[in-house]
Amino acid sequence: xxxxxxxxxxxECGSTSPKWLGKCPDCQAWDSFDEEIVEEKNExxxxxxxxxxxxxxxxxxxxxxxxxxxxxxxxxxxxxxxxGGGLVDRSAVLLSGxxxxxxxxxxxxxxxxxxxxxxxxxxxxxxxxxQLKLRAERLRIKGESLYLQTETDTESILSECERxxxxxxxxxxxxxxxxxxxxxxxxxxxxVREGAMTFINYAKTNGAAVFLVGHVNKEGGISGPKFLEHxxxxxxxxxxxxxxxxxxxxxxxxxxxxxxxxxxxxMGDAGLIEIPNPSEVVMAERPKNTSGSCAGCVIQGTRPIIxxxxxxxAKSVYPTAKRTSDGFDYNRxxxxxAVLEKRMGLKFYENDIYLNVAGGLHLDExxxxxxxxxxxxxxxxxxxxxxxxxxxxxxxxxxxxxxVSHIDYxxxxxxxxxxxKIIIPKKNLAKHLSVPKGVELCGVGNIYEVLVHMKTRAxx
Ligand code: TYD
Ligand code: MG
Numbered sequence: 001x002x003x004x005x006x007x008x009x010x011x012e013c014g015s016t017s018p019k020w021l022g023k024c025p026d027c028q029a030w031d032s033f034d035e036e037i038v039e040e041k042n043e044x045x046x047x048x049x050x051x052x053x054x055x056x057x058x059x060x061x062x063x064x065x066x067x068x069x070x071x072x073x074x075x076x077x078x079x080x081x082x083x084g085g086g087l088v089d090r091s092a093v094l095l096s097g098x099x100x101x102x103x104x105x106x107x108x109x110x111x112x113x114x115x116x117x118x119x120x121x122x123x124x125x126x127x128x129x130x131q132l133k134l135r136a137e138r139l140r141i142k143g144e145s146l147y148l149q150t151e152t153d154t155e156s157i158l159s160e161c162e163r164x165x166x167x168x169x170x171x172x173x174x175x176x177x178x179x180x181x182x183x184x185x186x187x188x189x190x191x192v193r194e195g196a197m198t199f200i201n202y203a204k205t206n207g208a209a210v211f212l213v214g215h216v217n218k219e220g221g222i223s224g225p226k227f228l229e230h231x232x233x234x235x236x237x238x239x240x241x242x243x244x245x246x247x248x249x250x251x252x253x254x255x256x257x258x259x260x261x262x263x264x265x266x267m268g269d270a271g272l273i274e275i276p277n278p279s280e281v282v283m284a285e286r287p288k289n290t291s292g293s294c295a296g297c298v299i300q301g302t303r304p305i306i307x308x309x310x311x312x313x314a315k316s317v318y319p320t321a322k323r324t325s326d327g328f329d330y331n332r333x334x335x336x337x338a339v340l341e342k343r344m345g346l347k348f349y350e351n352d353i354y355l356n357v358a359g360g361l362h363l364d365e366x367x368x369x370x371x372x373x374x375x376x377x378x379x380x381x382x383x384x385x386x387x388x389x390x391x392x393x394x395x396x397x398x399x400x401x402x403x404v405s406h407i408d409y410x411x412x413x414x415x416x417x418x419x420x421k422i423i424i425p426k427k428n429l430a431k432h433l434s435v436p437k438g439v440e441l442c443g444v445g446n447i448y449e450v451l452v453h454m455k456t457r458a459x460x
Contacts, residue, residue: 006038013027021033034184091203092204123150127172152178170211234253261302295389299406311353311354318352328357328362340373343399348376355375
């Protein structure tokens, strides 16, 4: 007798196969195939049904009304900024990050703040009530209308949602959800998809907002196939180094705001503390009078952040010189090194090069080129760039320094942090930037022009 049709789906990447495989041919993950039952639909019936059910009619864009999104402040401005100004009702947010980075801590902290005005249900499938209480004590959380449930069964959580009628639901984590309706194990594609779908639907129909915590896979991406990211309105990524206490939240997707914004936090004894002025924190630790260090600026959403770029250039003892880049694109670094070798005759090829952007920031815009190049030049020539100098500009293949966007924001932030010599592309000088007395704007047209702004140790 013919049984139900089965397929096997990779838990990591969603690739399907008619038979079980030990290793996924697409993402190379081992033992990642779960069995799924495929429901076969009678196609004719489907068409018949779709004729009778109501469907959405096309309307003129010009006649549509602007929706009024209700946003609730989470009590953490840094998180609100990433969400686009607060948590939107009827929205689903996926928060992902490495284990131990602070996802549960952050959500418990905002739960207590949200619970001051809204009903919040925090569901943990990973920790016991005792552990949660202990954490809440540590975070000094009271929370009048904050409900805690430790459950993994999707139906039981849904029943509690119907009883409590929360405005905000937090599911920590979506990988622990399990429903008796499906035979596959928790964490399998079916369970994650159906669990997430249940709460997203609940949020949309009941006007609640839902936070889903998602695990990350070996490579650091969001665990499970891409559909989880497509299903939700916003995907936030919580990142940071285990060795330092700074944490950054960035939006990878946001239907209600920009994806450029970042939120900066520090993990302390009593949970996460917001860092509203990240530039100051990053620059406070800057060493004085060392070569290889240059200040630069990166625009994250609406906020310019000043950071320090450090390079270490040391004679190589290896047959092929070593190069690493942390916080800046490796290939772009190699390109800049090639430009400096060719246009300035600097012999980087004999040296190991280590590049690092302080504070765990990622410099992913071309305006960082000039500060990176200056840090590299300073590193190889052992010339010092004074503490009060900052630089931004894009570098072209002939070594020319090209204009950058948002120059006025960058200059303003540099002035606020006390820089007195701001090196900018010559083209940007034409923009009539106003700077206070004592601050000098220096325009550069080509990379070799920056040498005059560095001093040798003898000149100290
Ligand atoms: P957690 O929030 O459980 O991370 P996740 O849910 O992302 O796995 O844990 C965060 C880590 O931070 C944990 O290892 C302990 C530490 N921590 C602090 O340093 N201070 C605190 O106040 C709390 C609650 C946790
Ligand atoms: Mg957790």
